[in-house]
Amino acid sequence: MLQIEDLSVKTGDKVILKDIHLYIDKGESHVLFGPNGAGKSTLLNTILGNPKYEVVRGNIYFKGHDITDMPMYERAKLGIGISYQSPPALSGVRLNTLLESITTKEMNRINEMAEKLNIKHFYERDVNVGFSGGEVKRSELLQIYAQNPDLIMFDEPDSGVDVENVELLGGIINHLLDKDKKPSERHKSGLIITHLGYILNFMDVDKAHVLYDGVIACSGSPNEILPEIIKNGYERCVACSRNKKCVVGK
Numbered sequence: 001m002l003q004i005e006d007l008s009v010k011t012g013d014k015v016i017l018k019d020i021h022l023y024i025d026k027g028e029s030h031v032l033f034g035p036n037g038a039g040k041s042t043l044l045n046t047i048l049g050n051p052k053y054e055v056v057r058g059n060i061y062f063k064g065h066d067i068t069d070m071p072m073y074e075r076a077k078l079g080i081g082i083s084y085q086s087p088p089a090l091s092g093v094r095l096n097t098l099l100e101s102i103t104t105k106e107m108n109r110i111n112e113m114a115e116k117l118n119i120k121h122f123y124e125r126d127v128n129v130g131f132s133g134g135e136v137k138r139s140e141l142l143q144i145y146a147q148n149p150d151l152i153m154f155d156e157p158d159s160g161v162d163v164e165n166v167e168l169l170g171g172i173i174n175h176l177l178d179k180d181k182k183p184s185e186r187h188k189s190g191l192i193i194t195h196l197g198y199i200l201n202f203m204d205v206d207k208a209h210v211l212y213d214g215v216i217a218c219s220g221s222p223n224e225i226l227p228e229i230i231k232n233g234y235e236r237c238v239a240c241s242r243n244k245k246c247v248v249g250k
Contacts, residue, residue: 001026001151001189002047007058009039009046015056016042018214024151027186029177031200031222032193034211035234040193041085043211044153047191048082049075062151081149083140085156085193089128095139096123103146113145117172133160141172152176154192158199170202179204197226210234 007020016039024030034040046053047060049072059068067075090098099110114120117138128136137157144152154173158166178186192205200222208222212234218225 001028001063002191003061004047005059005061007046007060008056009042009053010056011042011053016053016214017046020058020216022209022216024189024191026189027178027183028207029179029190029192029203029205030207030209031197031205032191032209032211033195033197033225033229033234036195038211039214040211041155044082044155044191044193047075047153048072048080076147076149079150080153081144081147081151082153083137083144083155083157085159087128087136087140089126089131091126091129093127094124095119095127095142098127099123099143099146102143104148105146110142110146113172114142117142117168134162134165137161137165137169141169141176145172145176150187151189151191154190156193156195158194158196163198166198167202170199173199174203177203197229200226 002022002024004020004022007017008015009017009020020043022030032040032043042053046055049067049070051072055068059066061067062075062078062080065078067078100107103110111120114123119135119138119142122131122135122139128139131139137160141157157169157173161169173190173192174180176188177190178188190205192199194200205222208220208225209216210218210225210229217234
């Protein structure tokens with residue numbers, strides 16, 4: 001689904017990502033850990049095609065297409081979607097109007113998902129205007145559901161929300177990524193950024209990566225990497241990377 005080879009990225013004069021290699025198969029979900037400023041959001045924005053970020057080396061392939069120089073709208077048409085950490089408020093744009101303009105599904109299915117997310121009563125309100133943190137996240141997931149992308153990226157879906165909302169969001173993300181289906185029937189892939197890992201208590205991921213100082217320092221089982229991060233921070237992953245022993249739980 002997604003293949004990133006030898007990717008280095010800069011914004012302005014500063015190189016943020018260095019020599020990134022990442023492969024996500026169809027039906028797989030990967031989680032990306034890392035401290036603030038490590039380059040996690042930069043990676044998602046680069047995959048999305050945000051022109052603020054310049055690829056200085058390497059390539060990005062999506063479903064067999066080289067999208068390295070492709071504009072954002074063409075990547076979206078191919079099937080890449082994102083749930084932002086802090087999306088803007090859209091004054092004058094009602095949520096139901098936005099959903100009707102972007103959906104690839106029948107509106108009755110959108111309404112059913114809106115009921116599950118407890119967001120349908122916000123249809124007549126302007127998008128994200130006066131929404132709480134949890135309401136913004138639920139609105140983002142409803143928009144993603146309407147767009148129906150093949151690769152879904154989530155930028156810290158558990159930040160700024162309470163435990164009850166995290167559990168709800170985790171369950172819906174599982175559904176969006178086909179985790180309620182047999183592995184052979186899963187067609188959606190995901191890349192999730194989480195800083196604290198709370199949402200992993202309520203959803204399933206196949207592989208974890210640690211991004212540190214612009215490089216992938218460690219990859220392996222999320223069930224082994226997350227407890228290590230909680231216990232020792234990112235120090236072991238960095239030491240592991242320097243010693244060229246970068247796979248945990250293999």
